[in-house]
Amino acid sequence: RADCFQVKLALFQAKKFISEGSVKFADERNKNIETLLALDMTVDDVYEELMKLEVENYCSGPSDDRDTGELQCIWEFGQIVKGREIYIKLKLTICNMVDISFHFPERPLYYHYKK
Helix, strand or coil, X not given: CCCHHHHHXXXXXXXXXXXXXXXXXXXXXXXXXXXXXXXCCCHHHHHHHHHCCCHHHEEEXXXXXXXXXXXXXXXXXXXXXXXXXXXXXXXXXXXXXXXXXXECCCCCCCCCCCC
């Protein structure tokens, strides 16, 4: 589990990538698209929501990417969007970010720093 400083640093990096346009939304994942349709959202709306993430939204990470083997690059968060809880998984690398998941949670989320 990351400490508050590590989470703040990851969020700073994520928000920097969003503001620079160095981000990709995983729109090939059906559950992401289904969630956007259910909430009447666009990918730009997703980026706006990601810009609102704070330490209190942190759930897990950094962890290794099980698909590519990259180390310590996966971060997980939760966010209430339009009254619904959303599971968010971000992959942060040195040069960009991928929003891997933005969908309704498939299991309960635990917020380590929720006040």
